[in-house]
Amino acid sequence: xxxxxxxxxxxxxxxxxxxxxxxxxxxxxxxxxxxxxxxxxxxxxxxxxxxxxxxxxxxxxxxxxxxxxxxxxxxxxxxxxxxxxxxxxxxxxxxxxxxxxxxxxxxxxxxxxxxxxxxx
Amino acid sequence: xxxxxxxxxxxxxxxxxxxxxxxxxxxxxxxxxxxxxxxxxxxxxxxxxxxxxxxxxxxxxxxxxxxxxxxxxxxxxxxxxxxxxxxxxxxxxxxxxxxxxxxxxxxxxxxxxxxxxxxx
Numbered sequence: 001x002x003x004x005x006x007x008x009x010x011x012x013x014x015x016x017x018x019x020x021x022x023x024x025x026x027x028x029x030x031x032x033x034x035x036x037x038x039x040x041x042x043x044x045x046x047x048x049x050x051x052x053x054x055x056x057x058x059x060x061x062x063x064x065x066x067x068x069x070x071x072x073x074x075x076x077x078x079x080x081x082x083x084x085x086x087x088x089x090x091x092x093x094x095x096x097x098x099x100x101x102x103x104x105x106x107x108x109x110x111x112x113x114x115x116x117x118x119x120x
Numbered sequence: 121x122x123x124x125x126x127x128x129x130x131x132x133x134x135x136x137x138x139x140x141x142x143x144x145x146x147x148x149x150x151x152x153x154x155x156x157x158x159x160x161x162x163x164x165x166x167x168x169x170x171x172x173x174x175x176x177x178x179x180x181x182x183x184x185x186x187x188x189x190x191x192x193x194x195x196x197x198x199x200x201x202x203x204x205x206x207x208x209x210x211x212x213x214x215x216x217x218x219x220x221x222x223x224x225x226x227x228x229x230x231x232x233x234x235x236x237x238x239x240x
Contacts, residue, residue, distance in 0.1 A: 007234045012233045013233060017237075020157050023225040023226070024153060024225060028153070029148060033140065033144060055135040100224045104220045107139075109133070109143045112214045113130065116133060
């Protein structure tokens with residue numbers, strides 16, 4: 001389903017109509033926003049790129065998060081090989097709009113955790 | 121331990137020194153940032169206040185998240201009753217600095233999910 005050009009349905013809000021809870025229903029976990037970071041900031045697009053990130057995402061978790069992000073219209077798949085089929089992942093406009101969240105998460109630990117710095 | 125006036129230790133970063141991953145190590149779940157929202161935006165401070173929020177946080181999850189947020193210096197406890205002992209929860213300066221993350225989460229679903237609006 002192509003959700004990149006229109007709003008997600010109201011049923012996206014699982015717990016309440018609170019705008020904070022609604023976004024956390026989609027990406028409130030330890031990994032989803034790191035995949036958004038990888039694509040949008042570090043220019044990583046393929047499975048092996050995500051798996052090379054320092055956090056060491058387990059491959060089954062990666063597959064589940066990519067599936068969820070795609071179903072919710074936050075990333076789009078681009079075929080780069082036919083046999084066997086392989087895809088790159090890119091941010092949709094909705095996914096790009098999560099980058100301000102990612103940046104505020106980063107600002108917080110740079111300010112509050114010893115030795116944490118933004119990459120150059 | 122009183123961590124409200126100094127930085128958290130480097131060991132806070134569990135998965136990598138990435139500033140995004142480090143913050144998600146602390147609050148990357150479906151509930152922690154809702155508790156920060158409750159205290160900082162909705163002026164909820166006591167156990168029963170949190171449990172009255174529409175999302176219906178399970179009491180064992182609430183207790184675990186309050187413990188974790190307190191241990192990490194994001195909230196502070198203020199006694200309001202001696203027998204039995206009861207506490208209110210308030211944001212520390214580090215906890216207040218998570219409010220920009222909360223606001224960006226809200227901005228995202230207001231823009232991208234049908235029918236989601238900021239409270240008046």
